[in-house]
Amino acid sequence: MSAWERLPDEFLQSIGAQELIDLRSDWNHIQLEMLAYGVVPGNTGNLVTPRSVISYPISRGNVSMVSNSTTVKPIVQPNWLESPIDQQVAIYTFKQVRQIMSSPIMSSIVINEAYPGPNVTSDADILAAIQATGHPIYQASGTCAMKARADGGVVDENLVVYGTENLRVADASIFPIIPSANMMAPAYMVGEKAADLIKADQ
């Protein structure tokens, strides 16, 4: 079960997140999900995991090739939660989820908070708990971004890899920014566009 949320401008202003305010009005900042099981190691029993996902992170990772051989994997450094804005968004949405789970309507089914526990209340402790257990939701993208070569781009506007003539990338790796959504539909869109570009070349 998922829901999406656009964070209030007042909150975003308070943390200096102009980039998030300037996002298209139909782009969301947060994806809220309810999992019917526990995800924190050591917590067993009758658990649910309400989690919030930062759909449009400001932190940027990088990929480094360490060999000319295609059999040697590159090093992917995601830099999750490196940006103070992402950290503030994570704390904010954690508190929101906690509020939802302790609301009167949930009180008949929620017995207690298994992790990190009601004693964890300061922003610093909440962030530490998030950093200790946060994880991606498998929407990797942007490792061969379509942008200027000087800015670290890998493909041009026709999906052609810089420095080559006939090599295209057509998958979720070409997004220069994360499209504030799960990746499957945007990846299909790239595939459709790539097919048109290749046909037009023939």
Ligand SMILES: Cc1cc2nc3c(=O)[nH]c(=O)nc-3n(C[C@H](O)[C@H](O)[C@H](O)COP(=O)(O)OP(=O)(O)OC[C@H]3O[C@@H](n4cnc5c(N)ncnc54)[C@H](O)[C@@H]3O)c2cc1C
């Ligand atoms: C567990 C999980 C859950 C997800 N849930 C959702 C969801 O609910 N909604 C959503 O929108 N998205 C979801 N995603 C994300 C979505 O599946 C991916 O973003 C999307 O599939 C990316 O498409 P892609 O074409 O870039 O890569 P892929 O779909 O990974 O396609 C890459 C293809 O290349 C092939 N390949 C790799 N190496 C080689 C090689 N050397 N030679 C030949 N072929 C090769 C692979 O076998 C694969 O078929 C999920 C992803 C995961 C992992």
